[in-house]
Amino acid sequence: MGLLSRFLGRETRATTSLSDPYLAEFFGQGGGALSFVDPTRASGIAVAHRCVMLIGELLAGVPLHVYRRDEKGGRDRAADHPTYPVLHDMPNEMQTAFDFRLALVLDVLLAGNAYAEIIRNGRGQVVGLRRIDAASISVERLRNGRLRYTEAGAPAKVFLQDEILHIRYRLARDGVMGLSPIQIGRETFNLALTQGDTAAKQAAKGFRPEGAVVFAQSINPTQKVEVLDKLRQKIERNDSTSGIMVLDGGADWKPFAFSSKDAEFLESRKLTALDICRVYGVPPSAAGITDNATYSNIGEESRALVQRCLAPMAKRIEQAMNMALLTAESRKVFFVEHDLAGLLRGDLAARYSAYRVGRDGGWLSANEIRRMENLPEIDGGDEFLSPLNMQAVGQVEGE
Numbered sequence: 001m002g003l004l005s006r007f008l009g010r011e012t013r014a015t016t017s018l019s020d021p022y023l024a025e026f027f028g029q030g031g032g033a034l035s036f037v038d039p040t041r042a043s044g045i046a047v048a049h050r051c052v053m054l055i056g057e058l059l060a061g062v063p064l065h066v067y068r069r070d071e072k073g074g075r076d077r078a079a080d081h082p083t084y085p086v087l088h089d090m091p092n093e094m095q096t097a098f099d100f101r102l103a104l105v106l107d108v109l110l111a112g113n114a115y116a117e118i119i120r121n122g123r124g125q126v127v128g129l130r131r132i133d134a135a136s137i138s139v140e141r142l143r144n145g146r147l148r149y150t151e152a153g154a155p156a157k158v159f160l161q162d163e164i165l166h167i168r169y170r171l172a173r174d175g176v177m178g179l180s181p182i183q184i185g186r187e188t189f190n191l192a193l194t195q196g197d198t199a200a201k202q203a204a205k206g207f208r209p210e211g212a213v214v215f216a217q218s219i220n221p222t223q224k225v226e227v228l229d230k231l232r233q234k235i236e237r238n239d240s241t242s243g244i245m246v247l248d249g250g251a252d253w254k255p256f257a258f259s260s261k262d263a264e265f266l267e268s269r270k271l272t273a274l275d276i277c278r279v280y281g282v283p284p285s286a287a288g289i290t291d292n293a294t295y296s297n298i299g300e301e302s303r304a305l306v307q308r309c310l311a312p313m314a315k316r317i318e319q320a321m322n323m324a325l326l327t328a329e330s331r332k333v334f335f336v337e338h339d340l341a342g343l344l345r346g347d348l349a350a351r352y353s354a355y356r357v358g359r360d361g362g363w364l365s366a367n368e369i370r371r372m373e374n375l376p377e378i379d380g381g382d383e384f385l386s387p388l389n390m391q392a393v394g395q396v397e398g399e
Contacts, residue, residue, distance in 0.1 A: 039110045042182045042189040045196065047273040050287045051280040052109045058310055059317070060102035063339040064088060069332075078334055082125040083325055087336065091129035092119075100131060105313070107134045108169050109280065112180035115149065116165040118324060126325045129165065139176055147176065165324040167317055185279040192272045195265070214252045227251075281309040306343045314338040341372075362386055 043049055064087045068078040078084060091100045100116075107114035111134040119128035136152045149164045151157040168178030182189055213227055270291070277284050283301035284292075321336045345351055351373075358364030367381035 037182050037186045037189045037193070039180065039182050041193060043110055045189070045192050045276065047276045047287050047289070048189070048192070048280075051277060051282040052106060054282060054286060054305075055109060055280065055309060055313060056102045056105040058305075058343065059105050059314060059338065060098045062314075062342060064097070064101065065337060065339060067335055067337055069335070081334060082121075082127055083336075086126060086129060087321070091116075095131070100129065103131050104167060104317070107131075108167055108178070108313075108316075109181060111135070112169040112178040112183070113137075114165075114167040117159065118163050118165055124327075132164075141174075141176060162324075165320065167320045169316075181279055185275070188272065188275045188279060192269075192276060195269050195272060198265070199269075283309075303344060306340055310343065311340060314340060359385060360387065 043052060066078045066081045066084045066087065067075040068081075069075060087097060089097055091097060095103075104114040104116065113134050115132040115134060115137050117130040117132060118126055119130065121127045132151055138150045138152070140148050140150070142148055147161045147164075147166075149159040149161075149166075151159070169181060170179045170184065171177075172179050219227075270289075273287075273289060274284060277287050277289065283305050284290075285298045285301045286305050290298075318336050318338060322331055325336065326334055355364065355369045355372075359366070359369065362384050365382050365384050367377040370377060370381065
């Protein structure tokens, strides 16, 4: 490092980082047939696709606001903040906020890491975000402990830590990269892919029988070829061929392939589908597995989806955005947060009963209730009711 760089404190590379998850694929890290799973193939599994899209679409569809803390500890939407329209409306000229946020969540759930270039104006305010493909980014830790990102291309683009929004799944041991859930649960996904390949092969063959024709006495090679040709003509002649065969000359048919029913193949695929739901934390009924679903437990699983799956993912995204998009001074006043209340709302009767409790209790106004139901405000709707049969603690009646 030169003298000028020492005085200016420029960031220089110490060592090349080996935390890139795609290096494991290149070098075969971990060994064995289950060391790597192709995310594209894994995301094509029906239940995996449903889990990933469910989480992505729900989080991309809920409001994402920039809030301002007030002096009393409350919050107000900071619609005048420069970052507000970037997150709420349009992060760049090519994508809507929904498309952009969906792409980020899918990157996290498939690759374990999501990246976006932070675009600032001359005053340092965030005015845009550009998604970067996770496969095209390499990350390296610098001597001063900060990170540097390099986007592959012609020419390659280099970004410092303050110029990139980086959202991680489960943090790796290096403390830099996120681990892909597909690679964490690679045994489950590999089993699902193998089961799918097996079912496809059986379907391509029309589930024709496989086995051996056993003769009481030895036959010459020419006779063996003739027997095989006759059996092939019988079995593979058309898809409507009957499964009944007539064998003469003391021949006996010995099947050596288990059927799907004998090997409980279908039940095994169901268990694998449940394991994929467990990997992503999605309740089975939400992913379309309704074997044991009832009217009551579907409602409970819908709430569990929000509380145990979406809420942690939303918090992961919010804190990454707060750290990358807001300065330390701005974070004292502003913060980014999803509004998940709409996903936890009950049916019409349950909502109206809850509103009545809040209205009669004196802590909800008519306009607050109407805003939650997306209705326009009314005159006099900001007044609160005061129950007549209640009084302050220690107050004597008549005083």
